[in-house]
Each structure stands twice: as structure tokens, then as C-alpha cells.
Amino acid sequence: MSDQIQDLGPLPFPGRPHRGESGKGFMLRMAEVNGLELHEFYTLLQLEPKRAIRPQDTPVLARIFDCRVSDFDELVVHRNYATHCVQRHTFQGHLITRLYLFDLRHPKVCPRCLDEYGFARVAWDFTLFLWCPIHQCSLVECCGACGEQLTWFRPGIATCVCRSRLTDLPGEHEASWQIKVIAIATAHQGHAGMYSSPALPPDWGQVLGVLSALSVDGVMRLIWMLGISQDVDAGLARGRRRPNYAEAALIVERGIDHLLALLQHVGTGRLGAGARVGLLLKALERMKEDGATAGDRRFAASIIESLFQPRRARRPGNDEKQLALALEVRQ
Numbered sequence: 079m080s081d082q083i084q085d086l087g088p089l090p091f092p093g094r095p096h097r098g099e100s101g102k103g104f105m106l107r108m109a110e111v112n113g114l115e116l117h118e119f120y121t122l123l124q125l126e127p128k129r130a131i132r133p134q135d136t137p138v139l140a141r142i143f144d145c146r147v148s149d150f151d152e153l154v155v156h157r158n159y160a161t162h163c164v165q166r167h168t169f170q171g172h173l174i175t176r177l178y179l180f181d182l183r184h185p186k187v188c189p190r191c192l193d194e195y196g197f198a199r200v201a202w203d204f205t206l207f208l209w210c211p212i213h214q215c216s217l218v219e220c221c222g223a224c225g226e227q228l229t230w231f232r233p234g235i236a237t238c239v240c241r242s243r244l245t246d247l248p249g250e251h252e253a254s255w256q257i258k259v260i261a262i263a264t265a266h267q268g269h270a271g272m273y274s275s276p277a278l279p280p281d282w283g284q285v286l287g288v289l290s291a292l293s294v295d296g297v298m299r300l301i302w303m304l305g306i307s308q309d310v311d312a313g314l315a316r317g318r319r320r321p322n323y324a325e326a327a328l329i330v331e332r333g334i335d336h337l338l339a340l341l342q343h344v345g346t347g348r349l350g351a352g353a354r355v356g357l358l359l360k361a362l363e364r365m366k367e368d369g370a371t372a373g374d375r376r377f378a379a380s381i382i383e384s385l386f387q388p389r390r391a392r393r394p395g396n397d398e399k400q401l402a403l404a405l406e407v408r409q
């Protein structure tokens with residue numbers, strides 16, 4: 079670190095991150111209040127713009143923003159290696175086992191949240207989080223005025239590169255109930271009490287019951303593995319490319335529909351026609367090995383046991399017990 083950055087004092091307008099604020103969003107918000115473009119701000123702080131905030135960056139950030147190092151605890155992205163050298167990230171407080179489950183390059187926003195709270199939420203950076211449970215509207219990834227995809231390198235947290243106000247964007251198209259359910263399941267830890275439940279079909283309670291037992295990583299990984307189509311886009315399936323809104327919506331809808339079908343087959347020891355059994359089994363076995371939490375790993379094990387293992391090897395009624403056990407883990 080150079081002397082120049084060591085000498086840098088607090089900014090004219092310092093500030094600390096809000097609870098649940100996106101790291102990228104915080105940097106953009108602070109650049110804006112201090113009258114700088116985001117790329118100028120990164121240059122000033124000698125940080126790499128493409129990179130998330132790392133633990134070693136926090137002492138300098140605390141001084142510049144005139145707050146405590148611990149204020150950045152939730153904002154940093156830790157990289158660590160688990161078994162088999164699999165790279166895992168602690169992404170703003172959530173252990174994330176697959177890089178493609180979050181997207182730091184293509185921001186999505188809730189125009190109503192930006193208007194009401196004035197900051198970007200970390201939940202919006204999750205690939206399959208597409209709907210705001212607080213305002214019950216779809217997130218937006220393109221500016222309604224210029225049609226361009228939003229970028230973090232825009233003039234302000236609520237301003238597009240074309241200078242249009244993102245808070246003026248009209249409410250987006252109506253989201254499917256599958257998109258609402260995964261948003262509620264992903265957000266329930268961070269936003270509890272901030273929203274009321276929307277009207278959803280009768281099946282949603284069963285799906286949400288299962289998803290609520292999993293970590294954020296477990297929810298998204300399960301829906302990703304059930305909803306991704308290897309045939310449609312191999313780059314997407316292998317995590318080489320992040321899905322856009324429409325692609326992510328399709329993954330969520332197919333994933334939740336498959337989850338419903340899966341739940342109907344728990345206890346029968348067989349899968350419905352059309353289920354890609356080999357791929358699903360492989361994905362579940364990986365999750366059983368390296369799921370983010372003990373609950374996620376146990377859930378994967380119980381699904382494998384109830385759906386894939388020969389019926390004669392199990393006692394009658396074991397499926398329901400296994401699933402009930404998996405569901406109890408985090409309740």
C-alpha cells in the first residue's frame with residue numbers, strides 16, 4: 079500500500095454501510111455523495127473496480143469512511159477453499175458454494191426501494207433473486223428510458239448513465255408465483271417483518287416450507303440444479319455466463335415446478351417421467367458433500383435416500399422421516 083493512501087484522511091461526506099447493503103452499491107452511493115464518478119473513487123482508494131471488497135481493504139475503508147472496521151463485516155467477500163479445492167465465498171455474510179449464484183457485474187434494482195431507502199440491497203446481487211418482497215414488484219435490470227442494461231458505473235445509485243432517474247421506472251411486468259417464492263425464501267433471513275405475504279397458489283406453502291429449511295446457498299443451488307437446462311445453454315449450465323433476467327426467471331420457474339414434482343414423489347421411491355435422473359442425482363451428491371450448511375447436506379442426503387435408493391433397502395415410512403428430519407434442521 080502506498081504512502082498516498084496511508085495519508086488519505088476521511089472523506090468530506092463519510093458514512094457507514096446500511097444493514098443488508100450491497101458492497102458495490104455502498105461504493106457507488108459514497109462516490110456519489112462525495113461528488114466522484116465510481117471509477118475515480120476506486121482509483122482514489124487504489125481498489126480494483128471489478129473486485130468485491132476484501133477483508134484486507136477494510137482498515138483503509140474504515141478510516142476513509144470514518145467508521146469502525148467491524149462496520150464492514152457484512153460487506154466483505156471472503157474467499158476460502160473447502161475439500162477438493164472447491165472455491166467457496168462468504169458473500170456478505172452468506173456462505174456461497176458456487177460463484178454463479180451471485181453476480182457483481184450486472185446489477186438489478188427495485189426502483190421503489192431506491193426511492194424509499196436510497197441504497198442497493200445485497201439480495202439483488204443473487205442470480206436468482208428477481209423480485210422485491212417489500213414492494214412486491216419485479217427487479218429491473220435495464221433502464222426504461224435508454225433501454226441499456228444497468229451498470230455499477232452509473233452516475234448515482236438511482237441514476238442511469240443516460241441521467242434518467244431509476245426511481246421513475248414504472249413497475250415491471252407481473253412476476254410468476256415461483257419467482258415470488260424464491261425471493262421470499264432467499265430474503266426471509268434479512269428482511270423478516272418488512273413485508274406481508276402476497277397471494278400465492280395452495281402449493282406455495284409446501285415449497286416454501288422446504289426452502290425455508292435451507293441456507294440461501296442451498297435454496298439457490300437446489301432451484302438452479304432443478305431448473306437449469308444443459309441442452310439450452312451449456313455456458314450457462316457450467317456457470318461460464320450469468321443468466322439475464324429472462325433466463326434466470328426460466329430457471330426459477332422450471333426449478334420450482336420440478337421441486338413440486340419431486341415433493342410429490344417423496345415416499346414413492348420413484349421420479350416422474352421426464353426428470354433428468356442422472357444429472358439430478360449427481361448434483362444432489364455434490365450438495366451432500368459440499369453443501370453450505372449441515373442442513374443443506376442432510377437435505378440432499380434425504381432426497382437421494384428417498385428417491386434414488388432401492389426401495390427394499392429402506393424401512394417403510396423412512397422417506398417421510400428423512401424429509402421431516404431435513405426440514406427440522408433449521409426450524
Ligand SMILES: [Zn+2]
Nearest residue numbers: 188191210213
Ligand atoms: Zn423494493
Ligand SMILES: [Zn+2]
Nearest residue numbers: 221224238240
Ligand atoms: Zn438509461
